[in-house]
Amino acid sequence: MDTQPEEHQGGCYCGAVRYEIRGAPAWSGHCHCRSCQRALGGAFVTWAKVAAEDFTVTSGTIKICEKMPGIRRGFCGDCGTTLTYAAVQEVDGQDWSxxxxxxxxTLDDPSIVSPQAHVFVSRQQPWIKLADGLPVFEEF
Ligand SMILES: [Zn+2]
Ligand SMILES: [Zn+2]
Structure with missing residues:
Protein backbone atom coordinates (compact mmCIF):
# COMPACT_ATOMS: atom_id res chain seq x y z
CA MET A 1 0.00 0.00 0.00
CA ASP A 2 1.27 3.43 -0.90
CA THR A 3 1.80 5.34 2.32
CA GLN A 4 3.02 8.55 0.68
CA PRO A 5 0.56 11.33 1.49
CA GLU A 6 -1.18 12.72 -1.53
CA GLU A 7 -0.09 16.10 -2.83
CA HIS A 8 -2.40 18.89 -3.91
CA GLN A 9 -1.61 22.07 -5.76
CA GLY A 10 -3.11 25.51 -5.58
CA GLY A 11 -2.38 29.09 -6.45
CA CYS A 12 -3.60 32.62 -6.96
CA TYR A 13 -5.90 34.02 -9.63
CA CYS A 14 -3.15 35.21 -12.00
CA GLY A 15 -0.97 32.13 -11.57
CA ALA A 16 2.16 33.95 -10.33
CA VAL A 17 2.04 32.19 -6.97
CA ARG A 18 1.73 28.42 -6.83
CA TYR A 19 1.88 26.19 -3.79
CA GLU A 20 1.66 22.55 -2.86
CA ILE A 21 0.31 20.80 0.22
CA ARG A 22 1.09 17.31 1.39
CA GLY A 23 -1.84 15.30 2.67
CA ALA A 24 -5.43 16.33 3.19
CA PRO A 25 -6.05 19.44 5.31
CA ALA A 26 -6.29 18.61 9.02
CA TRP A 27 -9.04 21.15 9.63
CA SER A 28 -11.13 23.57 7.66
CA GLY A 29 -13.72 26.16 8.56
CA HIS A 30 -15.54 29.20 7.28
CA CYS A 31 -14.54 32.50 8.91
CA HIS A 32 -17.06 35.34 8.94
CA CYS A 33 -14.90 37.87 10.81
CA ARG A 34 -14.74 41.45 9.53
CA SER A 35 -10.99 41.28 8.89
CA CYS A 36 -11.44 38.31 6.57
CA GLN A 37 -14.42 39.94 4.87
CA ARG A 38 -12.35 43.03 4.08
CA ALA A 39 -9.15 41.20 3.19
CA LEU A 40 -10.97 38.86 0.82
CA GLY A 41 -13.63 41.24 -0.42
CA GLY A 42 -16.17 38.52 0.26
CA ALA A 43 -18.79 37.58 2.81
CA PHE A 44 -16.58 34.91 4.40
CA VAL A 45 -13.49 32.88 3.70
CA THR A 46 -12.92 29.16 3.95
CA TRP A 47 -9.61 28.47 5.66
CA ALA A 48 -7.88 25.11 5.78
CA LYS A 49 -4.74 24.06 7.55
CA VAL A 50 -1.95 21.57 7.14
CA ALA A 51 1.21 21.16 9.22
CA ALA A 52 3.64 23.98 8.44
CA GLU A 53 6.16 21.57 6.90
CA ASP A 54 3.47 20.26 4.52
CA PHE A 55 2.92 23.64 2.82
CA THR A 56 5.41 24.70 0.16
CA VAL A 57 5.38 27.67 -2.19
CA THR A 58 6.52 26.24 -5.51
CA SER A 59 6.58 29.42 -7.59
CA GLY A 60 6.32 33.14 -7.02
CA THR A 61 6.40 34.93 -3.68
CA ILE A 62 3.65 35.44 -1.15
CA LYS A 63 3.52 39.08 -0.02
CA ILE A 64 2.61 39.74 3.59
CA CYS A 65 0.23 42.35 4.96
CA GLU A 66 0.65 42.77 8.72
CA LYS A 67 -1.93 45.40 9.58
CA MET A 68 -2.38 44.01 13.08
CA PRO A 69 0.89 43.08 14.80
CA GLY A 70 1.40 39.34 14.67
CA ILE A 71 -1.38 38.71 12.14
CA ARG A 72 0.12 38.10 8.73
CA ARG A 73 -2.13 37.81 5.71
CA GLY A 74 -0.37 36.46 2.67
CA PHE A 75 -1.45 37.41 -0.83
CA CYS A 76 -0.23 37.53 -4.41
CA GLY A 77 1.44 40.88 -5.05
CA ASP A 78 0.29 40.83 -8.68
CA CYS A 79 -3.39 39.91 -8.48
CA GLY A 80 -4.16 40.30 -4.77
CA THR A 81 -5.58 36.84 -4.12
CA THR A 82 -5.49 36.04 -0.41
CA LEU A 83 -3.53 32.84 0.05
CA THR A 84 -2.40 32.41 3.65
CA TYR A 85 -3.04 33.48 7.21
CA ALA A 86 -0.55 33.28 10.06
CA ALA A 87 -0.66 34.41 13.64
CA VAL A 88 3.01 34.60 14.51
CA GLN A 89 2.49 35.09 18.22
CA GLU A 90 0.60 32.84 20.51
CA VAL A 91 -3.09 33.61 20.32
CA ASP A 92 -5.21 32.48 23.25
CA GLY A 93 -2.42 30.21 24.41
CA GLN A 94 -2.30 28.40 21.07
CA ASP A 95 0.89 28.29 19.06
CA TRP A 96 -0.28 28.86 15.50
CA SER A 97 3.17 28.62 13.93
CA THR A 106 -7.31 28.65 -4.01
CA LEU A 107 -6.70 24.91 -4.30
CA ASP A 108 -6.92 23.60 -7.85
CA ASP A 109 -9.45 21.11 -6.45
CA PRO A 110 -11.16 22.74 -3.45
CA SER A 111 -13.50 19.75 -3.13
CA ILE A 112 -10.81 17.87 -1.17
CA VAL A 113 -11.54 20.21 1.77
CA SER A 114 -14.24 19.32 4.29
CA PRO A 115 -15.21 22.44 6.27
CA GLN A 116 -16.23 21.58 9.82
CA ALA A 117 -17.61 24.80 11.27
CA HIS A 118 -18.55 28.43 10.82
CA VAL A 119 -16.62 30.78 13.10
CA PHE A 120 -17.17 34.45 14.00
CA VAL A 121 -20.82 34.19 12.97
CA SER A 122 -21.34 37.19 15.26
CA ARG A 123 -20.01 39.17 12.26
CA GLN A 124 -21.87 37.16 9.65
CA GLN A 125 -23.59 39.33 7.05
CA PRO A 126 -27.38 39.26 7.40
CA TRP A 127 -27.76 38.38 3.72
CA ILE A 128 -25.83 35.14 4.18
CA LYS A 129 -28.09 32.26 5.19
CA LEU A 130 -26.45 29.12 6.49
CA ALA A 131 -28.19 25.83 5.89
CA ASP A 132 -25.37 23.31 5.83
CA GLY A 133 -25.94 22.15 9.42
CA LEU A 134 -22.34 22.73 10.48
CA PRO A 135 -21.64 23.94 14.04
CA VAL A 136 -21.56 27.72 14.39
CA PHE A 137 -19.41 29.69 16.82
CA GLU A 138 -19.94 33.34 17.79
CA GLU A 139 -16.19 33.77 17.95
CA PHE A 140 -13.43 31.25 17.45
ZN1 LIG B 1 -1.59 36.29 -8.58
ZN1 LIG C 1 -11.52 35.69 9.83
Missing part, protein backbone atom coordinates in the same frame (compact mmCIF):
# COMPACT_ATOMS: atom_id res chain seq x y z
CA UNK A 98 2.96 24.82 13.76
CA UNK A 99 0.23 25.10 11.14
CA UNK A 100 0.02 26.60 7.69
CA UNK A 101 -3.38 28.16 7.05
CA UNK A 102 -4.42 28.80 3.49
CA UNK A 103 -7.58 29.80 1.67
CA UNK A 104 -9.24 26.58 0.58
CA UNK A 105 -10.80 28.04 -2.55
Missing amino acids: KDAWFSAA
Whole structure:
Protein backbone atom coordinates (compact mmCIF):
# COMPACT_ATOMS: atom_id res chain seq x y z
CA MET A 1 0.00 0.00 0.00
CA ASP A 2 1.27 3.43 -0.90
CA THR A 3 1.80 5.34 2.32
CA GLN A 4 3.02 8.55 0.68
CA PRO A 5 0.56 11.33 1.49
CA GLU A 6 -1.18 12.72 -1.53
CA GLU A 7 -0.09 16.10 -2.83
CA HIS A 8 -2.40 18.89 -3.91
CA GLN A 9 -1.61 22.07 -5.76
CA GLY A 10 -3.11 25.51 -5.58
CA GLY A 11 -2.38 29.09 -6.45
CA CYS A 12 -3.60 32.62 -6.96
CA TYR A 13 -5.90 34.02 -9.63
CA CYS A 14 -3.15 35.21 -12.00
CA GLY A 15 -0.97 32.13 -11.57
CA ALA A 16 2.16 33.95 -10.33
CA VAL A 17 2.04 32.19 -6.97
CA ARG A 18 1.73 28.42 -6.83
CA TYR A 19 1.88 26.19 -3.79
CA GLU A 20 1.66 22.55 -2.86
CA ILE A 21 0.31 20.80 0.22
CA ARG A 22 1.09 17.31 1.39
CA GLY A 23 -1.84 15.30 2.67
CA ALA A 24 -5.43 16.33 3.19
CA PRO A 25 -6.05 19.44 5.31
CA ALA A 26 -6.29 18.61 9.02
CA TRP A 27 -9.04 21.15 9.63
CA SER A 28 -11.13 23.57 7.66
CA GLY A 29 -13.72 26.16 8.56
CA HIS A 30 -15.54 29.20 7.28
CA CYS A 31 -14.54 32.50 8.91
CA HIS A 32 -17.06 35.34 8.94
CA CYS A 33 -14.90 37.87 10.81
CA ARG A 34 -14.74 41.45 9.53
CA SER A 35 -10.99 41.28 8.89
CA CYS A 36 -11.44 38.31 6.57
CA GLN A 37 -14.42 39.94 4.87
CA ARG A 38 -12.35 43.03 4.08
CA ALA A 39 -9.15 41.20 3.19
CA LEU A 40 -10.97 38.86 0.82
CA GLY A 41 -13.63 41.24 -0.42
CA GLY A 42 -16.17 38.52 0.26
CA ALA A 43 -18.79 37.58 2.81
CA PHE A 44 -16.58 34.91 4.40
CA VAL A 45 -13.49 32.88 3.70
CA THR A 46 -12.92 29.16 3.95
CA TRP A 47 -9.61 28.47 5.66
CA ALA A 48 -7.88 25.11 5.78
CA LYS A 49 -4.74 24.06 7.55
CA VAL A 50 -1.95 21.57 7.14
CA ALA A 51 1.21 21.16 9.22
CA ALA A 52 3.64 23.98 8.44
CA GLU A 53 6.16 21.57 6.90
CA ASP A 54 3.47 20.26 4.52
CA PHE A 55 2.92 23.64 2.82
CA THR A 56 5.41 24.70 0.16
CA VAL A 57 5.38 27.67 -2.19
CA THR A 58 6.52 26.24 -5.51
CA SER A 59 6.58 29.42 -7.59
CA GLY A 60 6.32 33.14 -7.02
CA THR A 61 6.40 34.93 -3.68
CA ILE A 62 3.65 35.44 -1.15
CA LYS A 63 3.52 39.08 -0.02
CA ILE A 64 2.61 39.74 3.59
CA CYS A 65 0.23 42.35 4.96
CA GLU A 66 0.65 42.77 8.72
CA LYS A 67 -1.93 45.40 9.58
CA MET A 68 -2.38 44.01 13.08
CA PRO A 69 0.89 43.08 14.80
CA GLY A 70 1.40 39.34 14.67
CA ILE A 71 -1.38 38.71 12.14
CA ARG A 72 0.12 38.10 8.73
CA ARG A 73 -2.13 37.81 5.71
CA GLY A 74 -0.37 36.46 2.67
CA PHE A 75 -1.45 37.41 -0.83
CA CYS A 76 -0.23 37.53 -4.41
CA GLY A 77 1.44 40.88 -5.05
CA ASP A 78 0.29 40.83 -8.68
CA CYS A 79 -3.39 39.91 -8.48
CA GLY A 80 -4.16 40.30 -4.77
CA THR A 81 -5.58 36.84 -4.12
CA THR A 82 -5.49 36.04 -0.41
CA LEU A 83 -3.53 32.84 0.05
CA THR A 84 -2.40 32.41 3.65
CA TYR A 85 -3.04 33.48 7.21
CA ALA A 86 -0.55 33.28 10.06
CA ALA A 87 -0.66 34.41 13.64
CA VAL A 88 3.01 34.60 14.51
CA GLN A 89 2.49 35.09 18.22
CA GLU A 90 0.60 32.84 20.51
CA VAL A 91 -3.09 33.61 20.32
CA ASP A 92 -5.21 32.48 23.25
CA GLY A 93 -2.42 30.21 24.41
CA GLN A 94 -2.30 28.40 21.07
CA ASP A 95 0.89 28.29 19.06
CA TRP A 96 -0.28 28.86 15.50
CA SER A 97 3.17 28.62 13.93
CA LYS A 98 2.96 24.82 13.76
CA ASP A 99 0.23 25.10 11.14
CA ALA A 100 0.02 26.60 7.69
CA TRP A 101 -3.38 28.16 7.05
CA PHE A 102 -4.42 28.80 3.49
CA SER A 103 -7.58 29.80 1.67
CA ALA A 104 -9.24 26.58 0.58
CA ALA A 105 -10.80 28.04 -2.55
CA THR A 106 -7.31 28.65 -4.01
CA LEU A 107 -6.70 24.91 -4.30
CA ASP A 108 -6.92 23.60 -7.85
CA ASP A 109 -9.45 21.11 -6.45
CA PRO A 110 -11.16 22.74 -3.45
CA SER A 111 -13.50 19.75 -3.13
CA ILE A 112 -10.81 17.87 -1.17
CA VAL A 113 -11.54 20.21 1.77
CA SER A 114 -14.24 19.32 4.29
CA PRO A 115 -15.21 22.44 6.27
CA GLN A 116 -16.23 21.58 9.82
CA ALA A 117 -17.61 24.80 11.27
CA HIS A 118 -18.55 28.43 10.82
CA VAL A 119 -16.62 30.78 13.10
CA PHE A 120 -17.17 34.45 14.00
CA VAL A 121 -20.82 34.19 12.97
CA SER A 122 -21.34 37.19 15.26
CA ARG A 123 -20.01 39.17 12.26
CA GLN A 124 -21.87 37.16 9.65
CA GLN A 125 -23.59 39.33 7.05
CA PRO A 126 -27.38 39.26 7.40
CA TRP A 127 -27.76 38.38 3.72
CA ILE A 128 -25.83 35.14 4.18
CA LYS A 129 -28.09 32.26 5.19
CA LEU A 130 -26.45 29.12 6.49
CA ALA A 131 -28.19 25.83 5.89
CA ASP A 132 -25.37 23.31 5.83
CA GLY A 133 -25.94 22.15 9.42
CA LEU A 134 -22.34 22.73 10.48
CA PRO A 135 -21.64 23.94 14.04
CA VAL A 136 -21.56 27.72 14.39
CA PHE A 137 -19.41 29.69 16.82
CA GLU A 138 -19.94 33.34 17.79
CA GLU A 139 -16.19 33.77 17.95
CA PHE A 140 -13.43 31.25 17.45
ZN1 LIG B 1 -1.59 36.29 -8.58
ZN1 LIG C 1 -11.52 35.69 9.83
